[in-house]
């Protein structure tokens with residue numbers, strides 16, 4: 089029997105991942121002034137121990153004003169490098185590829201942590217010391233009533249933010265990451281430039297699709313230029329806005345083609361978030377069912393001729409393997425499934441029959457677990 093695709097290594101430029109399972113970037117809102125700490129090391133370290141091929145550090149702000157909340161991780165200062173390096177080194181030491189998502193929250197910056205309401209900062213947040221800050225976006229339209237109003241991007245802002253991305257890339261190199269992802273989804277800065285719902289600028293950065301793609305493409309090119317040629321670059325997009333009159337899958341295919349020309353290696357196909365949360369359970373156009381975003385990854389892979397990562401309610405190893413076998417994607421990202429079971433990849437290897445002797449487990453665990461399996465068999469508790 090040949091190895092399931094999910095467990096075949098994949099080479100992205102000079103970077104090789106041991107399998108196709110990726111732990112999706114997931115904000116922990118637990119950093120202090122942007123610094124990752126012990127929480128992040130253990131949180132991400134356990135996914136590397138759990139057998140993932142690639143482990144992503146959450147959306148990490150390239151500018152202080154680009155944080156979603158006060159608890160976001162940051163890469164706007166050289167002082168952030170040491171903590172990130174500690175995470176990247178440990179992830180690599182356990183056989184996984186360390187990756188990081190670079191982000192700028194745009195008009196979704198300066199909000200409350202999810203467990204404090206996931207909305208605009210309230211008096212209670214202020215009392216906790218979480219004060220609002222000035223934010224920027226393509227236009228001065230706020231996310232909604234009672235949300236903080238952004239200042240519309242001025243000519244100088246483009247250069248400032250581009251420089252912030254370039255410096256962030258330099259720091260990501262110093263921290264030892266092998267994969268970089270640009271966050272251009274979920275209603276954050278780059279997505280709001282793309283979407284006609286949020287970009288109503290009348291200059292060369294707004295209006296036509298070409299104009300709306302201009303700044304995100306400038307960022308992608310600047311990042312590719314600063315990121316070593318041997319290392320892989322991903323871009324996460326919202327494949328559709330899922331709102332009438334919004335960014336469409338045809339727009340995504342066109343954007344993905346331009347990103348490929350700019351030297352991007354993988355399109356990470358998420359969706360939604362332009363007006364509210366990307367993980368909200370209610371959507372207007374596309375029903376949320378297991379694997380509901382896989383068709384977007386398939387369409388981009390086929391029509392734009394670029395590798396894709398599928399994500400979103402991918403629950404079982406069989407479902408992941410089917411998506412790869414169908415040619416819908418090259419990589420499978422798991423988010424909440426990994427929170428629920430950090431050993432998801434190791435368990436998937438057992439389910440798909442590629443690790444009968446638990447050789448993929450860390451040595452410190454596998455030795456014991458194979459003996460436990462033997463005992464459970466003897467007791468008639470295993471087939």
Ligand SMILES: Cc1cc2nc3c(=O)[nH]c(=O)nc-3n(C[C@H](O)[C@H](O)[C@H](O)COP(=O)(O)O)c2cc1C
Nearest residue numbers: 112113114115146147399400401402422423424425
């Ligand atoms: C706790 C949490 C934090 C998240 N933070 C990010 C993030 O930093 N960047 C991002 O692009 N998506 C983020 N997401 C979305 C996930 O990466 C993923 O796309 C989404 O949860 C769907 O996959 P799942 O059904 O496997 O969880 C987050 C999701 C969760 C649950």
